[in-house]
Amino acid sequence: MKLVIGIVRPEQANQVLEALHRAEVRGFSMSRVQGHGGEVERVETYRGTTVQMGLSEKVRFEVAVSDSFVEQTVAAICEGGRTGEVGDGKIFVVPLDHAVRIRTGDSDEGAVTPVSR
Amino acid sequence: MNAGIDTGDTAWMLVATALVLMMTPALGLFYAGLVRSKNTLNTFMMSIAAIAVATVTWAAVGYSLAFDGNGDLIGGLGNAFLSGVDFAPREGTTIPELVFFAFQATFCIITVALVSGAVVERMRFGAFLVFAALWSVLVYAVLAHWAFGGGWLLSGGTLDFAGGVPVEMASGFSALAAALVVGARKEWGRQALLPHNAVYVLLGAGLLWFGWFGFNGGSGFSTGQNSVLAFTNTLLCPACTLVVWFALDLIRGRKVTAIGAATAIIVGCVAITPAGGYVSPGWAMLLGALAALPSYAIIVWRTRTRVDETLDVLAAHGTAGFFGILFIGFFAQADWNGVSDGLFYGNAAQLGDQALAALAAPIYAFVVTFVLLKLIGAVMPLRASDREEAMGMDVVQHGEEAYVTGEGAILLLPDDVGKVAVPVADPG
Secondary structure, eight states: OEEEEEEEOGGGHHHHHHHHHHTTOOOOEEEEEEEOOSSOOEEEEETTEEEEEOOEEEEEEEEEEOGGGHHHHHHHHHHHHOOSSTTOEEEEEEEOOOOBOTTTOOBTHHHHSOOOO | OOTTOOHHHHHHHHHHHHHHHHHHHHHHHHHHHHSOGGGHHHHHHHHHHHHHHHHHHIIIIIHHHHHSSOOSSOOOSTTGGGTTOSSSBOTTSSSBHHHHHHHHHHHHHHHHHHHGGGTTTTBOHHHHHHHHHHHIIIIIIHHHHHHTSSOHHHHHTOOOSSOIIIIIIHHHHHHHHHHHHHOOOTTTTTSOOOOSOHHHHHHHHHHHHHHHHHHHHTTTSSSSHHHHHHHHHHHHHHHHHHHHHHHHHHHHHSSOOHHHHHHHHHHHHHHHHHHTTTSOHHHHHHHHHHHHHHHHHHHHHHTTSSOOOTTOHIIIIIIHHHHHHHHHHHHOOHHHHSSOOOGGGTOHHHHHHHHHHHHHHHHHHHHHHHHHHHHHHHHSOOBOOHHHHHHOHIIIIISOOTTOOOTTEEEOOTTTTTTSOOOTTSOO
16 A cells, blocks of 8 residues: 655646546545745745745645556556646655555555445 | 805805715725725725826816817816916805815715726726826816817707716726737636625715715706706605615515625716706616616627626716716606706707717717727737736735734834845846
């Protein structure tokens, strides 16, 4: 099992959702985060106060998948998140020790594999 | 005090003018709630820009072209740059012409702001400023002359109390043309583009309704019977629109929606705008109820098309204004308005006069706006790049955000500004 973490532009989040759907990845969570990569920083002015915005809005997807699904998941996030400009984000794949589906108590592979209702 | 000035009338018109001016920031709030959060400020700023630009063009030539003389198609330049606009009463009224000028200016302003609803979230701010300046003269001032200033519609007998022609139909059909020329937002039809704050939408609509009492109640330029009638009709008509809209929402989706209610308030206020001083309170209530139907239908239909007339100016203003103008032709009542009867009271000719306005105004507004935007587009880009559109117009066009947190913001001292300032619109 792996945890795939994808950090993407908020405006690409819907594209990522669509790509994940097409790849038949059904379970994930997403959160709004702020981050800083190599992108050009925005300079904003508020009534004479000029600031350089070091953090950009990003959306963080977390997808727990069985090993056989890692490749499709990473490809889907890449496909949905890419615009070709600096600031498209990163994907991290980290090992996952243990997972439990709270409703049933299923654990590990069983917990991250979608079930038909 | 000049002879011919009535103090009561003048006092009311001073208040009414301020009420109508407030409608433009209210519209900005209404529109800002309907867009995505990254475009909040830009959308609001288009309304603020209308106050800036249209006031200047109105003082320069717009007022004169609309209200100087009785030319069929256009007024003269006798009042250009406020020449001769002073404390003497405006012809046909008991208020100083200065007040009359200011009151009419607020109408021009809000009409320009209304059109922005068609192009929000993608049109460049600079291009909008140019458009607003030219449109306020070429479309608004001309149609205001036709309907209010002594042009061919007014002299031909068309009744338009507070601006079904120059405000509502002009903005609605110009919005359609603007949406076609500027083009749809890039995600239109592929992604759900949702309103980001329904509370702004409701509050904006409520403040618009409040201001509309000055808009309609002031359009008699007095405290006379037509003004009083229009004032009370401005309460009755939108309330009936709301009730019918609730019913339509219930039938269609089993729930009464907040944004639907805000839309209904606008539709009802628009419908009573041309008819306010001409129809009885009873007919005004029927007008409000019936006006909900075509506007509701157009909103439902429009979202299934490729046309991204983003904030439904055509449905809310063009359609309801069209409906209100025609309604006068049926139900105007000389017993109430002292001017003319409609078809229902035996004067079929009035319906003909109304139909003429309902045909001429949309065609003029659509064609001139279409050509004007094509010409502006030949000189400068009308819309932001796809990349900028994705980032949001607030940061790209204004260098500000509506919901800035300050986290990660590094203060730049005056000496640093310019060294590190890489405009976000021009990365690299």
